[in-house]
Amino acid sequence: MNKKRYMLLYLPVALALCWFLLLIWVYVSAVSARRITIEEIQPADAALVLGNAVNKNGRPNPCLRSRVAAAADLYHAGKVPKLVVSGGTDSDGSNEARHMKAIAIELGVPESRIATEGKSENTYENILFSSIPLTNNSNVVIVSADYHLKRARWLADKQWGHEKNLQVYSGIDDCDEKTLDYSRKIVRESLAWVKASVKPE
Numbered sequence: 001m002n003k004k005r006y007m008l009l010y011l012p013v014a015l016a017l018c019w020f021l022l023l024i025w026v027y028v029s030a031v032s033a034r035r036i037t038i039e040e041i042q043p044a045d046a047a048l049v050l051g052n053a054v055n056k057n058g059r060p061n062p063c064l065r066s067r068v069a070a071a072a073d074l075y076h077a078g079k080v081p082k083l084v085v086s087g088g089t090d091s092d093g094s095n096e097a098r099h100m101k102a103i104a105i106e107l108g109v110p111e112s113r114i115a116t117e118g119k120s121e122n123t124y125e126n127i128l129f130s131s132i133p134l135t136n137n138s139n140v141v142i143v144s145a146d147y148h149l150k151r152a153r154w155l156a157d158k159q160w161g162h163e164k165n166l167q168v169y170s171g172i173d174d175c176d177e178k179t180l181d182y183s184r185k186i187v188r189e190s191l192a193w194v195k196a197s198v199k200p201e
Contacts, residue, residue, distance in 0.1 A: 022190045030147035030186070033170050038077055041169055045137035047071040047080040050126045050144040050152055051087015054094035063145065063175040068100045070171025071143045072107040080141060083109060084133045086117040086126040123152055127159045139165045146170040147189045151196065
C-alpha cells in the first residue's frame, strides 16, 4: 500500500478519533465547571453574564434565565457588586442584554448595578465589547452554561491577558433539558472550539 492510499484510508479515522476525544474533553470540562460552588467563588468586581437566545420554540428560554439567576445569586451572596449582561439581538428582534437586565431586576438586582452590552453576536464579541463596561474591573467572574465556560475563559484570557483575574461560574442549571439536547450542545461547542482554533479572532 503506497503512502497516499494509506493516508486516504486512515485520515478520516484519525479525524474521527480526534473529534471524539474533543467531545470527551468538552464534556469533562463542563462537569468540572458545574462542580464549582458559590462558596468557592472569591469576591470580585463584577460578573460578566454571557448571552443566549431570548426565546426557544416560541417561549422564553429557561437557559437564558438560568445564567442570569446564577449571576443574581453571586450578587446576593456578596460575591460581586455589579453585573454586566452581554448579548446582541436575535433573529426574532429580541435583544438578549435587555432581557437579561429585566430578569436580573426581577430577581432583586438593583438596576443601578447592571450594565448592558447589547451588540455582540458571539462569545468573542461578548468578551471584546464587554471590555468597556469592565474597564475598571480587574477581578471578573464569567457566568455562562457549564459547557461554554472553558472556551469563554480561553477567549477572555486572549483578550485581557494579565489585565484581569478571572473566575467562572455556572450555578445550578435550571434548563430542564433532555439528555439529547445537552448532547447537541456539547457537539456544537466542540465545533466552536475547532472554528476558534482554525480561525482565531
